[in-house]
């Protein structure tokens with residue numbers, strides 16, 4: 075069996091979530107908008123899922139908008155609030171290390187005449203709340219900062235940022251897609267206006283997520299064609315998905331993260347003991363499962379492929395687009411040299427990861443790096459003598 079160290083990409087479906095979903099896939103086939111008994115049964119399941127998710131957030135069920143995942147939740151939050159507020163102002167503040175769902179939504183708004191401030195981060199990937207305060211102007215309508223980064227695991231000071239947004243009465247969106255695998259968001263403590271969630275990062279099914287929207291927030295829908303989700307997201311709801319999501323949320327709440335943090339730190343320690351390997355992200359304020367490094371002299375994609383052949387599943391911070399590998403915008407924003415950023419590796423642990431998995435990963439990664447560097451050395455010598 076492969077050692078799966080890519081939980082930030084997606085996590086295995088929890089058995090309990092699958093069990094809870096099965097009756098809604100097999101037996102309760104009704105459309106929750108139908109008024110007959112089958113429809114009412116599906117509606118009841120959906121309502122219960124909404125109530126359970128709301129309860130874990132300390133929120134009201136009507137504040138939950140089910141979406142197809144984190145990407146849609148981010149799009150809805152950013153474009154929905156920006157469009158609704160465009161008569162008041164057209165300035166948005168975000169960070170330069172957000173997920174592409176946020177970055178691309180902002181880029182689209184920019185093309186529509188909005189002004190976007192992309193805040194810088196420090197070497198560990200942290201946003202400085204003072205920079206947020208300085209960036210907010212009279213026409214700012216939204217601030218969007220993630221709770222934790224998906225590539226390097228750095229946790230952001232969202233409560234501090236939320237406090238200053240509240241003071242200035244500006245909507246605050248938090249992408250909590252990665253952090254909610256470890257602690258459910260606290261919209262009130264963060265003084266947030268909108269929070270994005272995704273089920274498949276926390277042991278739920280793929281294709282379902284949610285946007286928590288504080289009561290009274292003006293937001294235009296992105297999808298039209300139905301009155302579902304209180305007119306905020308048209309389309310027949312993913313009932314089984316919502317039930318799996320709610321079940322996974324309820325299961326994941328009270329885990330003790332100390333053992334995972336120990337394994338994460340051992341992994342970082344073992345990898346950074348290798349020559350020319352540097353940790354990325356914050357040393358301590360990072361997600362319990364996230365170990366990330368940059369490695370001199372290799373391509374991250376080559377290393378991920380080499381590890382895969384050895385039965386270790388990992389990922390790189392680089393995004394592959396149409397055959398060319400661009401260094402990650404997150405690493406570049408953190409001030410990492412573009413050449414070095416090509417050699418990024420992200421290993422994200424799960425509840426099943428063992429000490430033996432971690433030790434084997436360190437050993438195999440060391441061997442793969444040595445092999446790839448030797449090949450790169452041979453290649454550059456061949457080019458030099460050609």
Ligand SMILES: Cc1ncc(COP(=O)(O)O)c(C=O)c1O
Pocket residue numbers: 082083142143144145146148173175220222223224249251252272273274283
């Ligand atoms: C921080 C963050 N936001 C948003 C998303 C998108 O979530 P989904 O895969 O559910 O669309 C991800 C997924 O990797 C993420 O890590």
